[in-house]
Amino acid sequence: MKRVKPIEHLLADTQRLGKHLGPFSLIGLGVGAIIGAGIFILTGSAAAGENLKYASILHAPVIDIIMKGPDIVSTGRLPAGPAVSLSFLITGLICTLAALNYAELASMIPVAGSTYTYAYATLGEVIAWIIGWDLILEYAVSNMAVAVGFSAYLNDVLDSIFGIRIPPELAKPMFESGGATGAWFNLPSFLIVMFLTVLLVRGVQQSARTNNIMVVIKIAAILIFVFVAARYIKFENYHPFFPGGVSGVMSASAIVFFTYFGFDSVSTAAEEAKNPGRDMPIGIIVSLCVCALLYVAVAATLTGIADYRTLANSAPVAGALKALGLDSIRSLVGVGAIIGIVSCLLVFQYGQARIWFAMSRDGLLPEAFGKVHEKYKTPHVSTWIAGLAVGIPAGIWDIGTFADLANIGTLSAFVIVSAGVLILRKTDPDRPRPFRVPLVPFLPILSILTCLMLMISLPLETWIRFFIWLAIGLVIYYSYGRRKSKLA
Secondary structure (H helix, E strand, O other), X not given: OOOOOOHHHHHHOOOOOOOOEOHHHHHHHHXXXXXXXXXXXXXXXXXXXXXXXOOOHHHOEHHHHHHHOOOOOOOOOOOOHHHHHHHHHHHHHHHHHHHHHHHHHHHHOOOOOOHHHHHHHHOOHHHHHHHHHHHHHHHHHHHHHHHHHHHHHHHHHHHHHHOOOOOHXXXXXXXXXXXXXXXXXXXXXHHHHHHHHHXXXXXXXXXXXXXXXXXXXXXXXXXXXXXXXXXXXOHHHHOOOOOOHHHHHHHHHXXXXXXXXXXXXXXXXXXXXXXXXXXXXXXXXXXXXXXXXXXXXXXXXXXXXXXXXXXXXXXXXXXXXXXXXXXXXXXXXXXXXXXXXXXXXXXXXXXXXXXXXXXXXXXXXXXXXXXXXXXXXXXXXXXXXXXXXXXXXXXXXXXXXXXXXXXXXXXHHHXXXXXXHHHHHHHOOOOXXXXXXXXXXXXXXXXXXXXXXXXXXXXXXXXXXXXXXXXXXXXXXXXXXXXXXOOO
């Protein structure tokens, strides 16, 4: 028999964390999480496509394997070209479907833990553990990759503005996919994570203010790029608009999904919101819409000022600006990218600590994870452990190749949330819902189907790694969490 935690019990646990976040702070958290370095990197690679064949069946998307069989041979991912702006729009619409479901549950169950908490109230303890374990993977892997990216961008900006560089022995991971790099430790990656950890321990109010400042700066950098570069758009660059056809657009949609997830981290702040019934839907939906508009604007501008075939590099925006001779704008974009990275790290470290805190409060993780600082009213132990769990690996490994793990983890969380809305509409129809998803059950079902579509667009090896991670989590649950659970 599955253990489901009643919503009344969940709400009874929400008396320990300080409530300091209003709608603007929650919007800032969402924008801070969603807009990062990806807007300056993945836009170009998604537009340009890839011309490499799959090294093996493990690297092929599951949908291709299903459609073409195990002997699949491909010339690589088709380019989206200038239609990459449509890819951002499509992915934004898919995320909006999920965001509506998050908004209903976050306003209805304003408890730290996000998808983990919603699963506990609807699908039971085993599924809640699986999704909590999944979220730990999502947040940790994402921030390790982002922290490594911070070090690379910092070096580029220091070089372009001041003409100095951090020695490679202290600015690169010790190991990359090709083997040892000869570096000693990626010190900037570690130090930025530790700095943000201290900030988060000292209080969510101070952290939110810092994040709001960074959000304003990076939005300003993006708008400067769009308005200045728009004067250099050549309309011939928009032809052909669909070089890869529908397949190219949809393939790019799966790629750029990595730039979108993060709005779900707003729901981890529900327990610290002043008026969650009103403010959580505002924070989740508004932040996603703002970011979608910025993404489409950047994509349309970038493919207008440069031939999409020239954008397959690690810094497409900076490269396009350099080709136009706009070095001052290039420096501003670099600073904006760094601010974006730091803001992403801050919000995801915040969210990760809240997931661990919620799981500990339910007895599924050791009690130490659930301790709250007497002065700052923050889960300081979880915050420090999350900081070390991200900062140390980011100094040792370049785990960017595992980014798809974050994608599949996030998409599975979206499926669980959408299913949770359907279940609670049946099992608890009379409970007050400050925000209600319209057109139920149509929109939640559509959200589930579109997320599954993107999941099967990911490589087979990502699915294998994902199931291995879940298997490890189940071993921990049945050997520890099941016995220690407070519902046991």
